[in-house]
Each structure stands twice: as structure tokens, then as C-alpha cells.
Amino acid sequence: MFGVKAFELIRDLTLTGPEALPLYNSETVRQVLEEMRVLYERNQRDVNNSVNEDSSYLGTVHLRHAALERNKRCLLAYLVNRLQRIRDLRWDFGSVLPGDVAGSLCEQEVQWLQNYNRHLATYMRGLDGLDLTQEHCPPKSLCLEVRCLQDYGLFELEDGEQVLLKKDSIHLLPRSECLMLIRQGVLEHIPH
Amino acid sequence: MKLNPSYEPNYFSLEDICATNSAVPCRVEMMIPNLGEMDRGSHSEHLETGRRLELPLWMAFNLVKRHLVKADCSKAYSQSAREILKAEPAVVDLMKQEPFYYESGVHVASLLEPEEANDLRKVLQNTFQTRSKDVISLSQAELSKEVIVREQLLSKEEKTLMLESRVKWAEVEHWLSGKLTSRELAAVSVSNYLKRKRPRDDAE
Amino acid sequence: MFTSIYIITTPDIELINLSQLLHPQISVCCHLNIFKMSSMDTPSNTLQDSDLHDLGLSDDEPETATSVLNKFQTAWINEKLSPEILSYQGDYVECLMEQIKHMDNNVRKLDKRDLRSGLHALELSRIKYMLTDYLRVRLEKIEKYTYTILEAESSRSGDNLFLSEGEFQFAKDFFGNTQTALQTIALRHFPRPLASFDPAKMSVQPPMNSYVFVKAKKEVSGLIVPTHDPEEQDEELDLEENSQHILPYSSVAALVKDGTIMLI
Numbered sequence: 001m002f003g004v005k006a007f008e009l010i011r012d013l014t015l016t017g018p019e020a021l022p023l024y025n026s027e028t029v030r031q032v033l034e035e036m037r038v039l040y041e042r043n044q045r046d047v048n049n050s051v052n053e054d055s056s057y058l059g060t061v062h063l064r065h066a067a068l069e070r071n072k073r074c075l076l077a078y079l080v081n082r083l084q085r086i087r088d089l090r091w092d093f094g095s096v097l098p099g100d101v102a103g104s105l106c107e108q109e110v111q112w113l114q115n116y117n118r119h120l121a122t123y124m125r126g127l128d129g130l131d132l133t134q135e136h137c138p139p140k141s142l143c144l145e146v147r148c149l150q151d152y153g154l155f156e157l158e159d160g161e162q163v164l165l166k167k168d169s170i171h172l173l174p175r176s177e178c179l180m181l182i183r184q185g186v187l188e189h190i191p192h
Numbered sequence: 193m194k195l196n197p198s199y200e201p202n203y204f205s206l207e208d209i210c211a212t213n214s215a216v217p218c219r220v221e222m223m224i225p226n227l228g229e230m231d232r233g234s235h236s237e238h239l240e241t242g243r244r245l246e247l248p249l250w251m252a253f254n255l256v257k258r259h260l261v262k263a264d265c266s267k268a269y270s271q272s273a274r275e276i277l278k279a280e281p282a283v284v285d286l287m288k289q290e291p292f293y294y295e296s297g298v299h300v301a302s303l304l305e306p307e308e309a310n311d312l313r314k315v316l317q318n319t320f321q322t323r324s325k326d327v328i329s330l331s332q333a334e335l336s337k338e339v340i341v342r343e344q345l346l347s348k349e350e351k352t353l354m355l356e357s358r359v360k361w362a363e364v365e366h367w368l369s370g371k372l373t374s375r376e377l378a379a380v381s382v383s384n385y386l387k388r389k390r391p392r393d394d395a396e
Numbered sequence: 397m398f399t400s401i402y403i404i405t406t407p408d409i410e411l412i413n414l415s416q417l418l419h420p421q422i423s424v425c426c427h428l429n430i431f432k433m434s435s436m437d438t439p440s441n442t443l444q445d446s447d448l449h450d451l452g453l454s455d456d457e458p459e460t461a462t463s464v465l466n467k468f469q470t471a472w473i474n475e476k477l478s479p480e481i482l483s484y485q486g487d488y489v490e491c492l493m494e495q496i497k498h499m500d501n502n503v504r505k506l507d508k509r510d511l512r513s514g515l516h517a518l519e520l521s522r523i524k525y526m527l528t529d530y531l532r533v534r535l536e537k538i539e540k541y542t543y544t545i546l547e548a549e550s551s552r553s554g555d556n557l558f559l560s561e562g563e564f565q566f567a568k569d570f571f572g573n574t575q576t577a578l579q580t581i582a583l584r585h586f587p588r589p590l591a592s593f594d595p596a597k598m599s600v601q602p603p604m605n606s607y608v609f610v611k612a613k614k615e616v617s618g619l620i621v622p623t624h625d626p627e628e629q630d631e632e633l634d635l636e637e638n639s640q641h642i643l644p645y646s647s648v649a650a651l652v653k654d655g656t657i658m659l660i
Contacts, residue, residue, distance in 0.1 A: 001230065003248065010209050019381040033585045040587035046226065059224040059260045066254035072590050075582050076598070077204040083574060087539065092379030101385065112577040119569040123535075126562035128493055130524075132532045139521040142514055149386075159508075176521060185378040185386045195536055196479045198606035203598040 002039070002067035005031045006074035013081055019092075021085045024106040029075065036071050039064045086113055091133055092183060134179055143172050146187040155181075197356055199349075201295070207348070211295035212253075215246040216303065218261040249299050256303050263303040265312070268293070274315045281319040282326055286347035293347035294320060323350060331357040464491050465523070470658055472530040477609075477659035478652060479602040479645050481537045481545055483558045485530075492527050496520065538563060542571045543599035604646040609660045611640045616656060621647045 005028055012022050043064045046057040086109060089097060095117050097105075105113065124132060152165035157177055165171070165186070173187075181187045201208035224239035231245050239245075247261070255261040267273065268289035277284055286293040297316045301309040327346065331354045333339045346354060378386070468488040475482050499520045506513040538545055538559075546567050549559055559567065575593060583591050612635040621631045621643055635641060640660065651657045 001248075003250070007209075007213055010206055010213075014206055014210065017380075017384075019379075019384065029581070033582075036587060036590070040590075042226075056223065056225055059222060059255075059258065060226050062254055062258055062260070063224060063227060063251065066251050068587065068590055070250050072582075072586060073203060074209060076578060077206065077209055079578055079581055080204045080574075081206060083577065089381055092381045098385065106581070108577050108580050112573055115573040115576075116570070119566055119573065122569075123562050123566040127531065128497075130493070130528060130531070132528050132535065135521070135525045135528050137525075139518065139525050142518050142521070182377070183379050183382065185382045189377070195533070195540065196477075196603055196606055198479075198603045200601070200603040200605075202600045204600065 002035070002064075003070045003074065005035060006071045009078040010074055013078065018085065019088065021082065021089060021101065021104045023104045024082070024109065026106060029078075032071050032075050036068055039068050039071075043068075082109065083112060087116065090116065094133070094180065094184060134176065136179070136183070139175060142175055144175050144178060144182075145170065145172050145190045146178055146182065147190055148186070149188050150186060152181075152186050199352075207292060208295065211292035212250040212299055213248050214266070214290055214292075214296045215248055216252050216266050216300060217244060217264045218247045218252055218255070219244050219264070220261050222260050224260060249296065249303075252303055253299075263300075265300060265304065265308070266290075269297055269300050269312055274312065277315050277319050281322040283345070284319075285345045286350070287344060291348045294349050320350075324353075327354045328357065330354050332361055461495065464488055468492060468530075469526065472526055474652055474659050475530055476533050478649075479604055479606055479608075480649065481534060481541070481558060481602075482653060483556075484534070484560045484563065486560055489527065489531075489560075492523060496524060496527070499523075534563065535566070537602070538567045539570055541600055541602050542567055542574070543595055544601055546571060547595075547599070604649065605644045607642050608645045608648070609640065609642055610635075610648055610652075610657045611660045612637055612657045614656050616651065619643075619647060619651075 008028050009025060009032065012025055012028075016022055043061050046061050046064075049057050086105065089101060090113060093101070097113075102110070124130060148165045148167055148169045148171070151167045155163050155165050157163065157174065163171060163173070165181075170190070171187075178187055182189055199205075199207070201211075220239050220241055220243045223241045226237065227239045228234060228236045231239055231243055233245070234240065234243060247255070247263075252261065252263050256263050265271070273289070290296045294316055297312060301312045301316075303309075304312065323346075326342070327350050330339060330342060330346075343351070343354070377383075468485060471482070471485045471488060499516060503513060503516045503520060506516065545559070549557060549564060549567075552558065557564075578593065583593065615637045616635040619633045619635060621633055623630060633641075633643075635657070645652075648657055652659060
């Protein structure tokens with residue numbers, strides 16, 4: 001049946017939650033493009049046949065055309081939804097994705113992400129360097145008590161003071177300086 | 193933050209693509225040449241007039257519009273299914289019938305004769321209204337075996353609403369309890385990623 | 397064919413999309429809570445009105461820091477809760493950025509052990525949060541509804557633009573970048589008649605019919621609220637000053653933009 005391969009791409013995305021990015025499925029993408037090529041070729045042939053006063057092929061042409069449009073919709077939706085997820089990952093992890101997450105992207109997606117980072121940086125420069133990727137929750141206190149979840153090493157604060165972030169150590173740090181590390185899972189907030 | 197959470201399908205909606213993938217029984221009204229391969233029960237080279245076969249909704253839209261096929265209600269939306277929904281909307285397992293029960297249903301209705309289509313639309317509307325009370329109560333209920341069983345009856349649309357409002361109830365409660373400090377959390381994607389990664393690190 | 401199921405099934409307001417009902421309330425509850433607090437514990441010399449006399453935002457009455465903050469807060473909440481992008485509050489944004497710089501300097505000058513230093517810094521981080529959140533929500537809308545927003549913007553005249561220069565550039569860059577990706581991976585491999593991006597079919601529209609909580613700042617009479625049931629007539633409503641309602645956004649969009657009502 002037509003459109004089955006294309007729907008596999010969609011299923012790839014719905015099987016995981018919206019915050020996960022499955023491996024780019026280049027093989028299925030190739031198969032969908034191939035199915036489209038074949039559908040189009042056959043349609044070309046039948047269109048030529050119908051020109052010779054035989055209109056009974058029109059139904060066939062319409063059906064194949066619907067299949068072509070469906071393949072197009074699935075494939076584009078696959079790509080657009082992936083870009084959306086890549087964008088979300090960039091906001092969560094920061095501008096550099098961890099190696100195995102980045103490995104799920106295809107070459108053009110990597111290119112897209114680089115451009116996205118550049119465009120976002122340009123936009124934020126226009127705001128006097130205001131960093132929009134910080135401050136996701138309304139602030140209620142200046143310092144947060146945090147537990148370190150991994151051996152991170154020395155971390156320098158804005159005022160020059162240095163803190164050694166060692167696994168399981170507990171610190172009281174200025175909110176603005178540790179938010180990104182919390183989002184990135186280096187630190188864990190201990191609420192009161 | 194999520195923007196406005198209400199759902200309206202667009203060209204790229206995964207939900208709508210899934211909803212339009214479900215099959216409807218169709219009868220071929222006019223022979224469609226060369227596509228006999230689509231009809232597994234026949235050896236003809238063509239899709240012959242009078243043959244019955246199941247087609248995905250997205251294909252049926254196009255063919256019904258051109259009077260090449262006539263679509264019928266699939267079992268999930270048949271006369272008898274509608275009667276059950278009229279009598280006892282709350283207990284039907286919509287997920288089993290059709291995951292995106294409402295969205296697929298609206299699409300199916302667009303293929304039917306006006307009278308039947310209207311009946312189906314009314315049933316969908318009444319069912320959703322009755323069941324949404326259940327969705328609200330489920331979203332507030334303590335998790336228990338019974339709740340989990342009831343959750344499994346929800347269609348994907350209802351489930352999404354239920355989960356969304358469960359999160360919101362938790363936030364309301366948190367706020368009402370007067371706790372000022374909200375917890376700063378790692379992003380969901382990040383914590384899932386770390387969960388996947390940690391066990392492996394520990395094993396090494 | 398592509399109408400939303402949640403909208404079709406909403407003649408009974410009590411039963412609409414309940415996340416809709418809850419969402420605005422909780423978010424606003426939290427935010428208002430913060431900013432009520434901040435006005436109580438604002439140290440007197442952080443946001444002194446006298447510092448900021450006549451910011452040149454309005455011809456007739458001079459704006460004070462507090463009134464700028466209040467107005468921007470309304471703009472921020474409107475932006476957060478409206479499905480579509482609203483016009484950019486450039487004057488307020490610039491003014492707050494100036495304020496932030498100014499306060500930043502003041503805080504730095506204070507001794508770290510001074511109690512006031514902490515209070516100022518907290519106040520500062522609250523204003524920063526409000527500002528970044530405002531810009532971030534707008535950016536998200538631009539990314540999601542890029543084509544629709546660019547189309548609308550190009551039909552607007554110079555003094556009636558909805559996007560800031562930076563946002564407009566970002567929208568164009570974002571659109572171009574995504575188009576290039578789709579072209580290289582897919583579109584250019586498609587059979588030629590299908591190889592284009594068809595905006596009529598593919599542009600994503602904001603959910604204009606979603607329900608919103610509103611509060612009338614002035615009296616409104618004869619507001620037309622469409623019903624989704626073709627058998628029923630559109631409803632006509634009068635809103636009293638300060639009254640609160642749940643209405644489809646599309647019926648009040650114009651009133652949100654001219655400030656007659658606000659989203660809550």
C-alpha cells in the first residue's frame with residue numbers, strides 16, 4: 001500500500017516522547033523518495049495515455065497523486081518536527097549538544113542547528129547581550145542550595161571566587177550563575 | 193514554556209497525520225485501471241467496480257470527492273457503536289476502537305452522507321462532553337489501580353488533556369499550599385538523557 | 397476538514413479544553429504573586445520615581461519607573477496568554493534595559509555584606525526575568541508561526557510594525573534556514589510539480605479560537621461572540637468594567653490590542 005513507508009517516519013517520532021530525538025532514519029527517507037519517483041513516473045505515463053481520448057486513467061492518476069501528496073506531507077512533517085525537537089534540545093543543553101544526542105542528527109540538521117545558533121546569537125547581541133536562554137522560572141531567591149551530581153571541577157563565579165564542584169558536594173550558589181548547570185543536570189536544586 | 197496548549201491541526205501535526213491514517217471500508221464505484229495490486233483479494237490488473245476494500249482516510253478523501261469510491265463507517269463509528277456511545281459514553285474503550293477517536297471521527301463524518309454525518313458529529317460531541325467530566329475527575333484523582341484502568345479507556349485526545357490538567361492541578365496545589373520556593377529542575381530532555389546514561393556509567 | 401475537535405465540541409463553556417481553563421490562571425497567579433511582593437519590598441532607592449521623570453514615552457503625562465513596570469507587566473501577560481504575536485513594546489523594553497544597567501551598577505557599588513545589596517539584586521533579577529520571558533515567548537511564536545507572522549508584518553506600514561528590527565531579521569533568517577534544510581533534504585528530490593513549499597497549505601496559524609480569560613478595563617458593549625454550532629445564533633455580550641470572562645480569543649483580539657481588555 002502507498003504511503004506506508006512515509007508513515008513509518010511519523011511513527012518513529014510518536015513512539016518517543018516529544019523531548020527525545022530518534023536517530024535520523026536516512027534509509028526510510030530514501031525509500032519514500034523512491035516511492036514518490038515511481039508514482040510520478042507511472043502517472044506521467046498514464047497522463048500521456050489519457051490524452052489519447054481515454055479518460056478512464058484519470059482515477060488512477062488522482063489516486064497516485066493523493067499518494068504523492070501524502071508522502072510529501074509525512075516526509076516534511078518528519079523533518080519539521082525533528083527541527084522543532086532539535087531546537088528544544090538546543091535550549092535545554094546549550095549550544096553544544098552532547099555527542100550521542102548530536103549523533104542522531106543528519107548532516108543538514110547539523111548545518112541547520114549551526115545556523116540557528118548563529119541567528120539566535122545575532123538576535124541576542126542586539127539586546128545588549130541579554131541571555132534569553134537563562135531565567136526560565138520566576139526568581140524567588142538570590143542563592144540556591146544545590147547538590148553536585150557529577151565531578152565537574154573548578155567553577156569560577158562572577159566575582160572571581162572559585163568553587164570545586166565535586167560529586168555529592170553541597171553548595172550555596174548565586175542563582176543566576178548556577179541555573180544553566182541545573183538545566184544541564186550538573187547540579188540538582190535542593191528546595192526548602 | 194509551552195505556548196498556548198490548545199490544539200488545532202496543521203499540515204505538520206503528527207496527531208492529524210496519525211488520525212488520517214486509519215482505515216475506512218470503501219466500495220469501488222468506478223473502475224480504477226492498473227491499481228489491482230491494492231486489492232489483495234483480487235487477481236485483476238485493475239481495481240474493479242463493486243470491489244470492497246479498506247483504504248486509509250487520506251486516500252478516501254480524494255477518491256470519494258471524485259465519486260470513484262463510496263465510503264462506509266468503520267466499525268468504530270458504525271450505527272451500533274454510536275448506539276452504545278449514546279447509551280453509555282463513559283465506559284467505552286475509545287483507545288482500542290481508534291486512538292484519535294474524535295479527530296478520526298470528524299474526518300470519517302466528512303466522507304458520509306449528510307444525515308449520517310450529522311448523527312456521527314452529534315454523537316462525538318455529546319460523548320466528549322460527557323466524558324470530559326471524567327477526564328477532569330481523573331486528572332484530580334489519586335493514582336490507584338482503578339484510575340489506571342479508567343485511564344486506559346481514554347482516547348489520545350482525552351489522555352493529552354488529562355495529563356496536561358494533572359500537571360496544572362499539581363501546580364495549583366503547590367501554589368495554594370503557600371510554598372514559595374519552586375524547585376529549579378533540569379530540563380526533561382536532559383534528565384531523561386542522564387537517566388539513560390548513568391546506569392551504563394555505573395556498570396563500567 | 398481540518399477544524400479542531402476541541403473547538404467543534406465547545407458550545408458548553410464549562411466543558412471546554414480544561415487545560416485552557418487552568419493554564420492562564422495558574423501562570424498568572426504565580427506571576428502576580430511575585431510582583432505584588434516586589435512592590436512591597438522594593439527598596440526605596442532602587443526604582444525611585446524621581447530618577448525617571450519623563451522618560452519621553454508619552455507626550456502628555458510623564459512616565460515613572462513604576463508605571464512603566466506596571467504597563468510592561470500587562471503587556472508581558474497579554475503576550476504570554478494570547479495565541480498570536482502582539483505588537484512589540486519597544487519603548488518599554490528599552491526603558492527596562494536602561495533600568496537594568498543602572499541598577500546593575502548600583503548593586504555593584506554596594507558592599508556585598510550590605511542587606512540592601514541582596515534585595516536590590518533580587519529585584520533586578522525579577523525584572524530581568526520578566527523581560528527575558530517576554531522576549532522568549534515572542535521568539536517562540538515567531539519560530540512556530542514564522543510564515544504567518546512574516547506575511548502579516550510585510551503588509552504593515554512603517555509606523556505600525558509588530559516586530560522589532562531584531563525579531564524581523566531573526567524571523568527571516570529562521571524561515572530561510574528552515575527552507576534551506578527542507579530543500580536540501582527533501583523538496584529538491586521531489587518530482588518537480590511537488591517540489592515547492594505551498595504556504596496556503598503549509599503555513600501554521602496560531603489557534604485564534606482558543607479560549608482565554610479576560611478582564612475588561614473599560615466597559616464594552618455589543619461584543620459579538622460566535623458560536624460553533626451552526627444552528628445557534630452568534631451571541632452578543634456587554635462587558636462591565638473590571639468584569640472577568642472566558643471567551644474565544646478571536647472575538648476579543650482587537651480589544652486586547654487596543655488595551656480595552658487584558659488577558660488574565
